[in-house]
Amino acid sequence: MRTDRCGDLRITDVGRTVTLCGWVDRRREHGEHLAFVDLRDRSGVVQLVVDGAHDLRSEFVLRATGTVRERPADTANEALATGEVEIEIEAVEVLSVAEPPPFPLDERTDIDEVLRLRHRYVDLRRPRLQHNLEVRAQVNSAVRRAMEEQGFIEVETPMLVASTPEGARDFVVPSRKEPGSFYALPQSPQIFKQLCMVGGLDRYYQIARCLRDEDLRSDRQFEFMQLDAEASFVSQEDVLGFISFAVSAAAEAVTGERPGDIDRISWEEAMERYGSDKPDVRFGMELIELTEVFANTEFRAFQTPCVKGIRVPGGSDISRSRLDDLTDRCKAWGAKGLVWMRVTPDELDSPVDKFLTDDERAGLRTAMNAEVGDLLLLVADERRTVRHILGLLRLELGRPPLTAGGLNFLWVVDFPLFEGLDDVGNPIPAHHPFTMPHEDDIVLLDDGDRLAIRSQAYDLVLNGWELGSGSVRIHERDVQEKIFSVLGIGSEEAQAKFGFLLDAFRYGTPPHAGFAFGMDRLTAILAGEENIREVIAYPKTQSGTDPLTSAPTSIDDRHLEELGLRLLPPTD
């Protein structure tokens, strides 16, 4: 149908007769007998010269035949890859007419996202999305190659799986053959990949679709893609190496530059310094320990297990109303309050200054390296709360745009095995119940401080986004049973929930470890996008709807009947 793609034509093609197909990008008429038509396909745009263009409107689909010629002197367009040539058209066929698009296809304006999604097929024509989907394909391809180079084989796992009560809310699919029973769509292939290890596949990977019925965000969709991997006879160190290699390959495929070694930080240090288990290390404003400074304070608000602060350089000009707003935010996040202090030449300008001793003022200034013009923000509470609040406050005040400052990968290691206790007093697994405790801390399982047990679990962070996580798994049945017992899961319950995994472990289980990271998130950052919807061809809105297809939709009664389902009346 065509001989060339629009964007490929160069000065070396002059003299050739070519046939091109594409969309009318723009048209410039100069009277009855001269018009320029920019023809666009995925490869780019080329200028057609036609004798009158009244019937060639925006977004018409054309097939045009003509001769490539050099543009006349001084009319080349340097901004265009094809700008040195133009096509003198001999014949044009309109393959398809088009109504004016519902929004402009140029990149100069931000269009309402619902409108873009409703007409996604038009939106996809824009260079931005064409580029993003190309980046996505490059990332997929590079990651596949990287994993295969390291001896991993691709294995597909089912989409209709058994629901498990742990973790995120499942999407469920009613069973027709067994009315009243349901499949779940996989939150991840976690169990299956471990079974692959028992199955002797040695090194498994998959770019897997995962589904979680939880509230959506700019970095979260109901369905998302993960590079999912698992390997036998490997240590945590090996896994970090595999994954570092894969994400570096992806980055290199997109940027042309291979990132250097990825830094590491322990979970404990991340929480202490950044108040987050996914620290954005692209900027300072670290959390500073002040508990000792106020150890003997008379100021009641600081008579807490922990006091920490952040220093906002030059922040003393932040208005009182903004400070009130920040205080309100901190309270909404769970703080009792926020103490602010403006650093002036000879004093601390603060509502609480009168409660502090000279020693405390001096100690504070020293600890925080306070300089005139700074703003100091302090929170006092339980250590866990202080870290959390200041971590959020730090991002609120200092976080650069997601894609600023290059790629800052970071490994967070030595996660705790448990994070807090549930209502009944049982520990809650921080990662999942198959995570191997840190060797040095295993003794604490029996009668130690269980919340102090570290695990062999690790996260990969990029510019403050959690890219993914993994762990060394428990491969010994007795250790697994011990963990279940600590978690308060009885053997019957464990058998009911994970029996098939425990059964499998009876038949010869290799030590194994794995990881999974979000392809959408990695792609977004590599494409320079703040929002993963921009790198997904057909994403959903924050409320989980698809303006293009109107999903989710109701289904008819016969369909429900067949599945053995009846709807409850709507609640008011």
Next chain:
RNA sequence: GGUCCUGUGGUGCAGUUUGGAGUGCACGCCGGCCUGUCAAGCCGGAGGUCGCGGGUUCAAAUCCCGUCAGGACCGCCA
């Protein structure tokens, strides 16, 4: 479950604080002119449920209440 922001011709905005005729800007669309443009240019024209409902008022895009949609975030996401 919660907090905050947004909603005005096809598109992007201004107008809302301080109520006074659907007022304005840019793009697009339709028609005309135009033989070297490339965000072409010039002239003319069409196009409106100010998201929706209610209230206050002589009068509401503007103030109040409710509601819908979208977005950002907190919770949630083993």
